[in-house]
Amino acid sequence: xxxxTISPIVIFFASIATSNMILNNFLGMCSYIAISxxxxxxxxxxxxxxxxxxxxxxxxxxxxxxxxxxxKIEYMQYIIFIMxxxxxxxxxxxxxxxxxxDLHVSLGIFLPLITVNCAILGSxxxxxxxxxxxxxxxxFGIGSGLGWWMAICMLAAIRERMQRAKLPPGLAGAGxxxxxxxxxxxxxxxxxxxxxxx
Amino acid sequence: xQEVLQTIGSVTGIxxxxxxxxxxxxxxxxxxxxxxxxxxxxxxxxxxxxGQMLLNALAAQKIFIPSACGGKATCGLCKVQVTxxxxxxxxxxxxxxxxKEQETHYRLSCQVKLKNDMAILIPEELFNIKxxxxxxEQLDNLTHDIKLLRIKLPEGETIKFKAGQFVQLxxxxxxKIKETVFRAYSIASPPSDNTHVDLxxxxxxxxxxxxxxxxxxxxxxxxxxSGPYGDFFLRGDEGINELVxxxxxxxxxxxxxxxxxxxxxxxxxxxxxxxGAVAKRDLYAEEEMAKLEAEYPNFKFVPAxxxxxxxxxxxxxxxxxxxxxxxxxxxxxxxxxYLCGSPGMLDACIKVLHSKGFKDDAIFYDKF
Numbered sequence: 001x002x003x004x005t006i007s008p009i010v011i012f013f014a015s016i017a018t019s020n021m022i023l024n025n026f027l028g029m030c031s032y033i034a035i036s037x038x039x040x041x042x043x044x045x046x047x048x049x050x051x052x053x054x055x056x057x058x059x060x061x062x063x064x065x066x067x068x069x070x071x072k073i074e075y076m077q078y079i080i081f082i083m084x085x086x087x088x089x090x091x092x093x094x095x096x097x098x099x100x101x102d103l104h105v106s107l108g109i110f111l112p113l114i115t116v117n118c119a120i121l122g123s124x125x126x127x128x129x130x131x132x133x134x135x136x137x138x139x140f141g142i143g144s145g146l147g148w149w150m151a152i153c154m155l156a157a158i159r160e161r162m163q164r165a166k167l168p169p170g171l172a173g174a175g176x177x178x179x180x181x182x183x184x185x186x187x188x189x190x191x192x193x194x195x196x197x198x
Numbered sequence: 199x200q201e202v203l204q205t206i207g208s209v210t211g212i213x214x215x216x217x218x219x220x221x222x223x224x225x226x227x228x229x230x231x232x233x234x235x236x237x238x239x240x241x242x243x244x245x246x247x248x249g250q251m252l253l254n255a256l257a258a259q260k261i262f263i264p265s266a267c268g269g270k271a272t273c274g275l276c277k278v279q280v281t282x283x284x285x286x287x288x289x290x291x292x293x294x295x296x297x298k299e300q301e302t303h304y305r306l307s308c309q310v311k312l313k314n315d316m317a318i319l320i321p322e323e324l325f326n327i328k329x330x331x332x333x334x335e336q337l338d339n340l341t342h343d344i345k346l347l348r349i350k351l352p353e354g355e356t357i358k359f360k361a362g363q364f365v366q367l368x369x370x371x372x373x374k375i376k377e378t379v380f381r382a383y384s385i386a387s388p389p390s391d392n393t394h395v396d397l398x399x400x401x402x403x404x405x406x407x408x409x410x411x412x413x414x415x416x417x418x419x420x421x422x423x424s425g426p427y428g429d430f431f432l433r434g435d436e437g438i439n440e441l442v443x444x445x446x447x448x449x450x451x452x453x454x455x456x457x458x459x460x461x462x463x464x465x466x467x468x469x470x471x472x473x474g475a476v477a478k479r480d481l482y483a484e485e486e487m488a489k490l491e492a493e494y495p496n497f498k499f500v501p502a503x504x505x506x507x508x509x510x511x512x513x514x515x516x517x518x519x520x521x522x523x524x525x526x527x528x529x530x531x532x533x534x535x536y537l538c539g540s541p542g543m544l545d546a547c548i549k550v551l552h553s554k555g556f557k558d559d560a561i562f563y564d565k566f
Contacts (some may be wrong), residue, residue: 071208087216094227
């Protein structure tokens, strides 16, 4: 399949619905499971992930095409991407803390937690494998972030509702969370066929 | 070969550039100038570089707030009260703070960044724990197996404690003992004497630390202690007008500190101090206690010997300490009890106190 010719708009919608980071690719599961017990914190984390995916996708695209490819060091791309992501997250956090402390309170504090979120590296790697252009990469980032954000919010909303539910002790906590995620993923299979980008 | 070098070079170059950018950003963005931290309403103030976390800034000042997770906001132990300059509560902290704590400005010190001057309150206990390298000023025999060890703190240093608390004493290797151990001993001197620490130490056969004090230590030696610790101190709850104090052997130490403290502050309590010993040779501090009795008319020292020797010519109370307490303490009305001694003695005494109607929340003890 020729990925590089797909319209950025299609990529955007597909990365939310049919190629959702969590529900189709199971990336970024650790923070998704750990930080989803409360809706409010889940939204904060979702926003932070979205922001970081978009920014790092763009930066990594530039680095890949201007540094890695010309120097023919593609096999080092994982290390370089991770370094770039970590550095970017650090700088975004510091800048936020300094200039927009209010925003920092609501989502900046999650930034150190998601430096090594798999969804973020995953999104960069997908963009490389699929030979996206810069615009495609950015829209893919936005879509992936929004999709991740939506998924964690849905899960958090369900978990908040379930707080008083009587669960078998063995299922309480992570157990039931995985089952919910599985059912949500099944539901998302319903979107398949609308668009395909992977 | 060239490929290898090129790879190493380019990856190093990229990391260098990233490191440089981060360092520059840190210098620029994280520069909050010098900030002043005020602890416990002016009790101590220090200036430090802004931009760091409160927990780390305090640790650099040798104020150690307990923390198990190392600043990741997952243990919730590093709570301090920040009364001014902290900014809004972060979502990472909220799960560890109760509604009441949030209202009273408790924060996790590992999450609070020093961006401007800050005023914080930390519990006295944490704030006051320090380490001292003192010198042995006095080492006297009180009885055949109990010594009074008077430690002078280094010039300019003071200890702040509540009467009844204890310090840890660190031994040095001596004789056949090759290790350093530490043991807890109650402070026998009053808090007002804050440049000295008196300890009353009984020789325990085979005991490493007591052996160190009794056999190896000399006047003029250096000695390391840390403290104060412990929650054995005067409560004096409302409606309390009588204190029943019970001690045996070197358990007199914290009671002595309490008594001096009460006398110095002129607190109005009727105090009975029951002190248990075997024979007259185990009895000490009688002169001191007689002096206290004269100064503080509401205080009475009641020594009791469980088996006085024939040559003791003892006309005071005899019998086990539990019997003596049973004899004199009539009821629990308006009374609090303070006990210090061996576990066996304490358990027996607490039983007697229960039978007199003492509730557990009116009995305070220090078992050793």
